[in-house]
Amino acid sequence: MILGQKIKLKPNNKQKTYIRKACGNARLAWNWWLAQAKKKLQQNEKLDFLSLKKEFNAIKKIEYPFVYETTKRAVQQPFIYLKQAFSDYFKWKKWMPKFKKKKDGYGSFYIGNGGFKVIQTDNPKRPKLHIANLKTPIKMMEWIRFKEGRIVAWEVLIEGDNYFVSLQIELPDHYLTDIYWKCENQARVGIDLWVNAVATLSDWTAFPNIRPLKNVLDKLKHEQRKLSRRISTYKRLWWIPESWSMKDFDKPKRYYKQLNKVRRIHLRVKQLRKNYLHQMTTYITRKYKYVGLEDLNVSGMLKNHKLALAIADVWFYEFRRQIEYKALIKWNEVRFVDRWFASTKTCHKCWYRKGKDDMPLSERVFVCDRCWYKENRDLNASINILKEAFKI
Helix, strand or coil: CEEEEEEEEECCHHHHHHHHHHHHHHHHHHHHHHHHHHHHHHCCCCCCHHHHHHHHHHHHHHHCHHHHHCCHHHCCHHHHHHHHHHHHHHHHCCCCCCCCCHHHCEEEEECCCCCEEEECCCCCCCCEEEECCCCCCEEECCCCCCCCCEEEEEEEEEECCEEEEEEEEECCHHHHHHHHCCCCCCCEEEEEECCCEEEEECCCCEEECCCCCHHHHHHHHHHHHHHHHCCCHHHHCCCCCCCCCHHHHCCCHHHHHHHHHHHHHHHHHHHHHHHHHHHHHHHHHHHCCEEEEECCCHHHHCCCCCCHHHHHHHCHHHHHHHHHHHHHHCCCEEEEECCCCCCCCECCCCCCECCCCCCCCCCCEEECCCCCCEEEHHHHHHHHHHHHHHCC
């Protein structure tokens, strides 16, 4: 079993320069191979990735000598990623690989097994990471969680002005269920997902929506307006002097300073949302052995522009993904109810089903027209999901 862990790094200025150089080399290799592959496809030639790799290795010492300033694995792994991306593209006929841009603020490079070394310090909670061709090791903000496992691969990431390392640890299958994470009982639960309460359980437990994006939306709009005003000079000119060079068209430093502010807000929203979902899914998989979920069509739900922002802020798919892999670790069972099952419009007492237009979204209380049972709309739906999933 392979699990991942993401650790924040605290590099100094020289280490930041090294990481950004390595990410730039990885981006260069990806874009070079992608350009050559697209050229082959346009000429109706067969894609031979091995010959493309040999061609890049032959010219990189002459045309791109700076790639030797960082670890050699930074320009090797993009070839494997691109090969897999084209294999998926030919299989599904969509998701064509795209060129990577420096201005996106995200970058990464793969270290692999053998290209790194973890150095223990006086503080066991703050080890250091040593990378090839880097003189000083980088400080890590937390320890490696699973010491009994074997580290398979590392990948250094840049998100805005933050630096992380993502590692994959190989563990024995019985390790987590027997020692680390174990389900407490054999209980069953049905879960209804919506935007008012992210998850409503059939045992009256509800997790409120913290709305990480909506709470900072006004601040984000304000910072993005400031960013749009800090554009480069050429966009405000109707005439360009001949004496100007291309450096005069570069965006000013204050533009990138403001851009980092916007990126920090987005990263904070992402971290809050993911942390909250991890707390929820860990609680559910620890307490309940059997979990019933609704197979939601999230992409179809996002087409409703009145609810798209609220639904995207909840992250339904990430909730399902975490439930599935954590249940697999603990040997729990997850069952899915068909998306066309009318869980909201059905009374769980007498199984009376309301009509198509009898339950608008504004009506938050379910009232049965047959037995006059009255209950919260989401709680009634979660009980119906539990009964349908396990046929109680």
